[in-house]
Structures are given as structure tokens and as C-alpha cells.
Amino acid sequence: MKKNKTKFSTDAVRSGVIRTQEQEHSEAMFLTSSFVFKNAKEAANRFANPDSGNVYSRFTNPSIKMFEDRLAALEGAERCVATASGMSAILACFMSLCSQGDHVVVSKSIFGTSIQLFNNILSRWGLDITYVDLTDFAQWKKAVKKTTKLMFVETPSNPLTELCDIKKLANLADANGCKLIVDNCFCTPALQTPIELGAHIIIHSATKYLDGQGRCLGGAVLGREKDMKEVFSFLRSAGPTLSPFNAWVFYKGLETLKIRMEAHSKNALELALWLEKQKKVERVYYPGLKSHPQYLLARKQQLLGGGVLSFAIKGSKKEAWKLIDSTKMLSITANLGDVKSTITHPATTTHARLSQAERDAANIQDNLIRIAVGIEDIEDIKSDLIFLTK
Ligand SMILES: Cc1ncc(COP(=O)(O)O)c(C=O)c1O
Numbered sequence: 285m286k287k288n289k290t291k292f293s294t295d296a297v298r299s300g301v302i303r304t305q306e307q308e309h310s311e312a313m314f315l316t317s318s319f320v321f322k323n324a325k326e327a328a329n330r331f332a333n334p335d336s337g338n339v340y341s342r343f344t345n346p347s348i349k350m351f352e353d354r355l356a357a358l359e360g361a362e363r364c365v366a367t368a369s370g371m372s373a374i375l376a377c378f379m380s381l382c383s384q385g386d387h388v389v390v391s392k393s394i395f396g397t398s399i400q401l402f403n404n405i406l407s408r409w410g411l412d413i414t415y416v417d418l419t420d421f422a423q424w425k426k427a428v429k430k431t432t433k434l435m436f437v438e439t440p441s442n443p444l445t446e447l448c449d450i451k452k453l454a455n456l457a458d459a460n461g462c463k464l465i466v467d468n469c470f471c472t473p474a475l476q477t478p479i480e481l482g483a484h485i486i487i488h489s490a491t492k493y494l495d496g497q498g499r500c501l502g503g504a505v506l507g508r509e510k511d512m513k514e515v516f517s518f519l520r521s522a523g524p525t526l527s528p529f530n531a532w533v534f535y536k537g538l539e540t541l542k543i544r545m546e547a548h549s550k551n552a553l554e555l556a557l558w559l560e561k562q563k564k565v566e567r568v569y570y571p572g573l574k575s576h577p578q579y580l581l582a583r584k585q586q587l588l589g590g591g592v593l594s595f596a597i598k599g600s601k602k603e604a605w606k607l608i609d610s611t612k613m614l615s616i617t618a619n620l621g622d623v624k625s626t627i628t629h630p631a632t633t634t635h636a637r638l639s640q641a642e643r644d645a646a647n648i649q650d651n652l653i654r655i656a657v658g659i660e661d662i663e664d665i666k667s668d669l670i671f672l673t674k
Pocket of ligand 1: 469
């Protein structure tokens with residue numbers, strides 16, 4: 285894997301720059317569908333080898349390349365392939381690295397739409413899927429078989445912030461000739477670099493913290509050159525391509541990623557500690573809390589707890605909705621990773637399309653609430669949750 289000489293904060297603002305002859309300081313945005321060739325021979329050469337220059341923005345564009353190269357530097361990956369959304373990053377990864385009949389092992393604790401993608405789409409194309417508990421290593425070991433190609437996790441998971449030991453799972457994958465994919469959406473490379481721990485592929489929903497201000501949809505797949513060549517080839521033919529405008533937004537977003545993740549984590553920890561003391565709260569899920577079952581693993585594997593926490597309110601959906609409706613500042617929206625705090629009821633939004641059995645398997649109960657803690661003043665966030673104190 286590529287090792288950078290410069291440090292994270294430097295790479296976040298300096299890596300990947302493509303400067304034009306205009307010598308602009310802030311990176312230019314290349315809003316163009318195609319590129320002009322000097323002559324027919326150059327056109328033919330470029331089509332044969334898109335690495336030699338720009339061709340068409342479905343698969344070559346300098347704004348997208350700047351985002352890809354910067355994110356690859358931050359994750360310590362050989363190559364990044366940007367996609368139109370986080371979901372298309374997962375789709376591109378499985379479509380390009382698996383064939384009919386291949387087996388994959390998937391954590392039960394993943395984003396609801398990812399479960400939909402596996403159960404309703406990829407399974408129809410002959411993918412053999414086994415779900416296991418994210419935290420139970422024995423289940424992973426038992427599930428892996430000869431035809432297993434990929435293992436897929438979110439750590440911390442959405443929304444319950446469960447963790448897996450990345451190093452241990454990566455070793456299991458290596459021992460069985462398959463690859464571990466980590467959706468690194470919750471931590472981002474500012475807090476966790478799974479490739480350093482042995483993971484083979486990283487998935488991002490850039491829509492979340494990489495943007496950081498809730499503006500654009502996008503995604504990315506990162507890993508070794510050999511695997512990313514396959515993903516790139518899928519992108520070129522199938523076209524779930526990132527827009528150059530969105531790439532530019534993410535590229536600038538990466539510049540402030542570290543300081544934002546530190547601010548999100550600081551607020552989230554303080555809110556989690558406060559929530560633990562409220563009498564209407566049954567249980568708080570946050571990896572930065574000592575009460576989190578994997579607190580020690582989180583300390584070993586992540587720099588900080590991240591910005592997302594969940595909690596179970598005493599009661600059921602009625603009480604959860606009452607709390608959500610009582611807030612005045614927090615945004616009732618399904619996104620996360622925004623500088624503005626967002627509040628969500630997973631059972632009826634992000635995980636609503638799952639069956640009751642699927643929700644039970646993922647432990648998404650009706651009294652669960654997720655807050656993606658923003659960077660507002662923490663006292664104002666607590667004041668907005670005053671319902672919990674009465
Ligand atoms: C952990 C995780 N992965 C992937 C996605 C999908 O990303 P997108 O909405 O950009 O398609 C989400 C979206 O919420 C997510 O939370």
C-alpha cells in the first residue's frame with residue numbers, strides 16, 4: 285500500500301492538485317462532458333488508454349481525479365474510483381469483483397438501503413449472501429467458505445455504532461483468499477484508516493462527512509490498483525459516475541475534514557454523556573462511552589468516537605416521535621455528517637423498507653433515535669432535547 289511522506293493535515297489541503305496554465309490557487313472545476321483531441325490518432329490512443337489523458341467525463345475528468353487522488357492519499361489506498369453515490373459505490377464494488385454464484389459474508393448491522401441492495405437486487409443476479417453478527421467473530425469464521433469472495437462491514441455501524449475488529453477480520457479474509465470491505469462512512473480517514481489495519485477495500489458515501497455540509501451526493505471505492513481497475517472498468521461501461529461539480533465540493537470538503545471530525549466527536553461525546561443521565565433515556569449507543577461494549581476496541585482502532593450516536597428512549601415509537609417533534613433546532617432529516625445536527629427515527633425512515641424480521645435482525649427497535657451531532661454549541665443542542673429531562 286502507498287505510504288505518504290507528508291502527514292494527514294497536509295495531504296488534506298495539498299494532495300491531488302491539478303493546476304492549469306492559469307495558475308489558479310483554488311482548484312478549478314472542470315464542468316465539461318468531453319475533451320478535445322489534437323487529431324484522430326490522439327483520440328484513438330486516449331480511447332485505448334484513458335490513463336494517458338482525458339476522454340469523456342463518464343470515466344475521466346480532472347475535478348473527479350483531484351477528489352480521487354486526495355481521498356486515496358488520506359486513506360492510504362493505491363487508487364480511488366469515485367461514484368455517483370455511496371450506494372453506487374457498493375454496487376460498483378460487488379458487480380465488478382463478484383460473479384454469479386460467488387459467496388459474500390455481510391454484517392447484519394448495516395445501512396437499511398445496503399440490505400435492500402443485497403436482498404432485492406444483488407441476490408437476483410446470483411450472489412450467495414450470508415448475514416452474520418458484526419461483533420461475533422465466531423460467526424464470521426463459520427460463514428466463510430471456498431466460494432467466499434468478499435466480506436462487508438460498517439464499523440461503526442449505522443445506526444447502533446457497533447464495531448468489529450478490522451485487523452482480525454482482515455486476517456480471516458487473508459487466510460481464506462477473500463477480501464474485507466469496510467464502509468468507512470462514520471469515521472472517515474480522519475479517525476480510522478482500515479487499509480492500515482489490513483482491510484482490502486474501502487467504501488464511502490461522500491454525501492456524509494466528506495462533503496460535511498449536506499450539499500451533494502457522491503461515493504467512492506478505494507483499494508489496490510488491481511481491484512480498482514475492475515471497478516473503474518465497471519464505471520466506464522455502466523456509468524454510475526460522480527458529477528465534476530460534486531467532486532469539486534467534496535474535494536474542498538476534505539480540506540476541513542479533520543477539524544470537523546474533531547468538533548463533531550467532541551460534541552457527540554458530551555451529548556452522549558448527558559443523554560446517559562436523562563431519566564427518559566433507556567440506553568445510549570456511542571463508541572466514545574465507557575459503557576459501550578467495545579469501548580476498548582474503539583480506543584485502539586479509532587482516534588475519536590465520531591459524530592453519530594443513537595439512544596433508546598423509554599417507551600416505543602410514540603415517545604420517540606414525541607421527542608423528535610418537540611425539537612426546534614435539530615433538523616428532522618435522514619442525512620448525517622452535516623455540520624447541522626440531524627435527528628432520525630431509523631425504524632420508520634432509513635430502515636423502514638426492511639421487514640420486521642430484517643429490522644429485528646439488525647436490532648432496530650421502535651424506540652431508537654439517531655442523532656448525527658453537528659457543530660452547533662453543545663448547550664443549544666442539549667436545550668433542544670429538553671423533552672428528555674422532564
Ligand atoms: C453507512 C452508509 N453507507 C452508505 C450509505 C449510502 O450513501 P448514499 O446516500 O450516498 O448513496 C449511507 C447513507 O446514509 C450510509 O449511512
